[in-house]
Amino acid sequence: MKVLIAEDETIIRLDLRGILERHEFTVCAEARDGLEAVELARSTQPDAAILDVRMPHLDGIEAARRIYAERPIPIVMLTAFRDRPTVEKAVAAGAFGYLLKPFREGDVAPALLAAAARHRELLAARRSIGRIEVRPRS
């Protein structure tokens, strides 16, 4: 699975990359802010994304919204905030998972795998709507 990571703090980004690679994920792109995340999602076509909420230029929640609008992929949000409004905003933006900093290695892969599986389910259900709607009139 190709994963895009977006995190402005270099140490955390490297840490995340290491964890993902140890768990057989490919990190296809690393963004340092939300705008870069949107661009890299477009150019590298990841299967999933982990986005930090607080980033320069464009925050992770808005980046998630834009990435998802262009091409739906499972998105896991990463944040140091545990406050309800932030969680609610992330959930409303369509986040499939939530990792709290400092995150633990054991939480990263499970969050991504569960998010990817549930997102596949959602896409399959949406596709079946498409199939019903495009069926020609008899």
Place this chain on the structure above:
Amino acid sequence: MRVLIAEDETLIRLDLKGMLESAGLEVCAEARDGVEAVELAESASPDVAVLDVKMPRLDGIEAARRILDGRPMPIVIVSAFTEQSLVRRAAEAGVYGYLAKPFREEDLLPAIATAQARFDQLAAVREQVDTLAEALAARKAIERAKGLLMESQKLTEQEAFVRLRRASQSSGRPMRVIAEAIIETIG
């Protein structure tokens, strides 16, 4: 929000319960093994379930699968074990979240909120699928019944349709039911 928790270790179960309650959630059922979790998921009508993996009689992942088969709800797994094979099995079974133990309250609550939101989203899409499939089946039946009426009664399409609609109105039954009855008798 009503939560079912399943955890065989009493101390962790109490801890989990305390965390959920202090966040304003209601723990409506406590299971000590997977079998109990499946039963309580049915009888206590929780909105969401938090399940441990390693439990006696039935593990949390298999319990999740059975719960989702019977009465689907968002499920979050908590486990001291996070091997890929276990996590993949859980993901395939249909869980929405998977947290490593010892978990923190601040991990648990967003996981539950996310699980709930995505579960609702999927349920809404599936409901739409059902509605559309139903509408499509109705349309097919009506078209077929119309054709049969046109042929057997020598009617125009419009006349056949009017007859179907009238039968539906006077009987108070949906057009689809009338159409299916016609297909049954003269089809």
